[in-house]
Amino acid sequence: MQEIHATPVLDVRSLTKAFGATKAVDDISFSVHAGEILVIVGGSGCGKTTTLRCIAGLEEPTGGEIHLDGVLIASAQHSMAPERRGIGMVFQSYALWPHKTIFENVAYGLERRGLKTQEIRSRVDEALTQVGLQEFAQRFPSSLSGGQQQRVALARSAVLRPKLLLLDEPLSNLDAKLREHMRDELQEMIRLFDMTAIHITHDQEEAMALADRIICMRNGRIEQIGAPRDVYRSPVNRYVADFIGSSNILEPLGIEAAQGGSLIDFGSVKLRSTQAPDAGGAKPSIAVRVEAVELHASAPEGENVFAATVTKATYLGGNSLYRLEANGLRLTARASDDYTCGETVHLRIAPGDVRLIAP
Amino acid sequence: MRNACTRLAMTASLLAAGATMAIAQGAGLADPKLQASWAFMQKEMPGVPASLLEEACKEGRVMLYHGTWVQAQDAQVKRFQERFPCVKVEKFTADTGQRQERWLAEIRANRHVADIVQDTDPGFLDAQSATGTLLEYKISNDAAFDEAAKRSGYWYASRVALVGIAWNTDLVSDEEAKKLLRWEGIVDPIWKGRAAVVDPAAGGVAYLPWYVWLKQYGPDFLQKIGDLKPRVIAAIVPASASLASGDIAVLFNASETGLLPLLDRGAPIRWSLPEPGIGPMTGQAIARHAPHPNAAKLFQEYSFTEEGYGIWQKLGGAPARRNFRDQRPVAQEKWYKVPATFAPYDRADASTNLQPVMDAYRKLVARPQ
Amino acid sequence: MTQTRAQHGSFDGGRIGGFLFLALLLALIAAPILYVIYGSLRTGAPGAADAGFTLENWRTAYLSSAYLKALWNTMALSAIVSVLALMLGGALAWLVARTDMPGRTQMALLLLVPLLISNLITTLAWIALAAPNAGFLNAWFRSMTGVRTLFDIYSFQGIVLVHVLHYASFAYLAIFAALRSIDASLEEASYMLGVGPLGTGLRMTLPLIAPTLATSFLIIFVLVAENFSVPTLLGSPVGFHTLPSLIYQNMAVTPARPTLAAAAGTLLLWVALIGAAIQRRITRNASRYITVTGKGARLRSAKLGGWRIPALCFVALYLFLAVILPYFALMLGSFMSFLTANIRPSVFTLENYATILVGDNLAPVFNSLILSAGGGLGLTILYLGMSFVLAQASKTFARLVEYVTILPSAIPALILGVGLIWTFVGWSVPIYGTMAILLIAYFLRNLGYGLRQANNAFSQIARELTEAARMNGASRLRALWDISIPLIRPAILSLWTMLFIFIFMEVSATILLYTPDTRTMPTVLWNYMSSGSQPHAFAIAVAQASLVFIVLYLADRKFGLLRKTLER
């Protein structure tokens, strides 16, 4: 039992994929364990889709290896055909076949596996019921709404009970409200079918909500990999910090060692961090998440407290976004308190939220 | 007992077979089905042995590479098949340049398909007989052809493709037409804007008159033709059709090949064949490596018998066989007269003059606008 | 943590098979072209004993003013015809495929009729109609108004007219298929922004069908550049010569000059390459034009409103000029003893039909049907297969192949036929002298068009659609069969239809390569024509066009060539 659990469903080792001179994926390694949802985030063109396509078998890697259930499925020398891998994939464009009915779309993979008509029917019905589309079975994709099409795409992959489900920005075509709804449904369904999944998204909220672990990619490389909370709290560098959550990225004048961490000099303001001065490498930047900046009407107790002026207040409903200035130090904060432009407020930042990161 | 009987029967049949063969050699032929064919041969192909017929029948087919005179050829083939049902005639029809290219390419590649070849350029056939691509076979009717109408043992002329001046009788009065009885008459100013010529680049019979005119009358003659601003037509067939339809009144270098079918069908046309006559022979020969040599010989023989010749010639053109009664209805017309003399034609000379003639034509007749 | 290596997949037999298949076809394409180029550098035909190397043919073809002038004429004519034919054909296709014009279902098939008579016959029909003095039209107009000539077909405009009327129909079919598979949501977006039907057509639809337009442009350009019958018959009276008319003359003069013709033929290869480069520029980003995606698409018809009747009149006018007039001349001519505007009872006859409707001519009908229906289907599959295999090859290689494939269409058919004889006559494999060599000729003649149409068809489908099939357990071939083929059905049917028509009409190469057993209808027609009997040729043309139309009509009924896609 122990042994089996220890074997990851997917093991990607030093995967590299070059298109001519450009390396779309550059020596990345990670693994995915059974039942896990791994989310890959990163800027446009950073190689997310390419990674996924290599795993799916739709691209052949130029270097490295991919193992599925302990079996080598792809390397520079050979690449198992996608149809033999037993991996499911939901495409960004859904890729529903316009000439097949919803039923036929979902049934196709089962037919390819040579299942009996009767069994196909019951499994397709079951899958369609789960996504709430059983009465649309005889319709064509063109007569469905975007959200419905998305669910069909999901059902089509899920009905095959793949070892691994790959989702390439499946929600990006939906409007904000539907996206949130579908995100929850998606998560529920992945759990329901007991699947292992890799999910790509641009949306950090979606990433946070779905992920057991997050991979943040840049220029074909992995910048950080970890649990959402860890990545969110402790981005390793500016890029990750920028990408996961909204952070204030500040350039310090100097950093010195202090008791229990370091003291960071911003001229008039000095902030204490729980991290050692060398935590962010040679010339670190400082990251402070917007919601880590507390606003108070009067000076509160504790460390890292200083006064600032509100230069701009944007009401977002529920909370507001504030642009603040404290003797030349510009900060952004998000808080539910009500302040108006020009008001003086007192800020407090917990030393644990002052992160030293690589530039 | 049974064995003996069989042997006896076999011997008897062998004897019978031997007897039939003897009869065949004596009277000519074994197979009664071939009797009619043989009778015809004895009458029209004197001296041709029965074995040729037998061998031809064994070969069973003959392949004809012929030119675009479909109706004449079809009529002749049809009659040949009636005379010799045991030999199936197959045809490949194409315009001269293409037919020659295909035949020569096959010979170069040692792939022999054609049994009989025809050509509108006797010079071509002369050259081929010299290079050894034609089979030497002297037909039984060899003597019926003058030296100019054959290369004895190689090719024989099926016709003379005569070139003349043609006009539309609806558009040209009899009085005017008198001018068209001589080549010199075409440069008369009354034809200005009414006449057409076939581009010498159309080759063959379209080219020859230009060659003769330039040789005979000099560049001045071409200049005068050019002054009449004749319409230039790309090929003989559409030129003849234009004449018949009345779109043009006169065609200076018309070919009987194009005119005859139209006249037969009642088109209001007439033509003269001025002196010196211009008309290359159309020859027919047997390919050296004919896959069906005997059938080919038989067909070659038939083509130049009284009957075969007449059928072809009736639709194909003026006869080149000596003292042969022209079968064409046009020959009965009062206005129709075959020239007595012909312009000398030398293939080598015509070929070397191709470029000068074309140049003169382009400069003087088809003047760039 | 045992590591097992998957046994499958390291050797992709299918792919290797695919590339062998491709290599074979490429050899087939290259051989006759190389032979033509080789021949053009010789004093005599390849294999001739006394032939040697020479640059004389190239000097004449590339440097003499006559050939350069002809080259210029060829390019100008092709460019003008292609642009006009595309505009006209595009307008027709749009009206029939994407608007609510009345009668569009009936028009859909009728608009193909101009393609059912060869260029040569159309030209002869137009000579019968509009010869300056005795053309039916001019004679009629003269009797009505006294004006001598309404329209003189012997002119540059005449050549353009005949070509444009013919190729507009060709462009129509290609564009029709493309328009039927466009994702209407793209157009809808435009309507939502308040852009009218015409604006949407120009700004949204036009870019979407750009690859089809580019391909059609190239093919029309090349086919017009290659054609000799129209400029030869109509241009001679006004001294207008194109390269193919000079090439034709080189084959017609005695002695024929096939090697000079071959050299002039190579000039046309350059013309084709330039055309292919232009087409390539336009289609370079094929994925920009994906029109079948996995997201639902609805087709939408533009409401013409008050323009419905004028639109119908426009289509009717085209049909009048391209179908009614020439077919009227053809029909009339086929019942006449000889063509004349001086119509009187005595010129009418049934003899033409009686002559051609003989048992002897049944075999050619059968051959033509087999070659064009069966061969057309075979070639359709072949081109789709090539395109499918090429899609897996490297981009550079695929591009190279794309350039190479236009070449056989650019060599005048006459020269291509000669090249094929030079190539195959020496082979012991039974190709020469069988139907196989005709099929090879048709394969080559239509390669540039067929392969590009197949490419365009495939490039219309979003790649995710087939990938989704593979993720559902389908092999590459299976995905092709289950997903791609059904989705590009309109394009496949249009390709098959076009090949059916093209093969049925082909004569220039066939005339050199046929045998008594493989005679086709057009060869019979051609030989009657050459033997001086236009009315017989007209009768065959009428029979041929009727036959092809009936076949198309039945196919339309049964397989929904056009009708079903219209009702989609």
Ligand SMILES: Nc1ncnc2c1ncn2[C@@H]1O[C@H](COP(=O)(O)OP(=O)(O)OP(=O)(O)O)[C@@H](O)[C@H]1O
């Ligand atoms: N088939 C291809 N040929 C050449 N380059 C490619 C190909 N596919 C991807 N690339 C390049 O590889 C890089 C990574 O592409 P990829 O699609 O993986 O990015 P992505 O992270 O999915 O981006 P996005 O968020 O925009 O979807 C890009 O620079 C892209 O241009």
Ligand SMILES: [Mg+2]
């Ligand atoms: Mg992507």
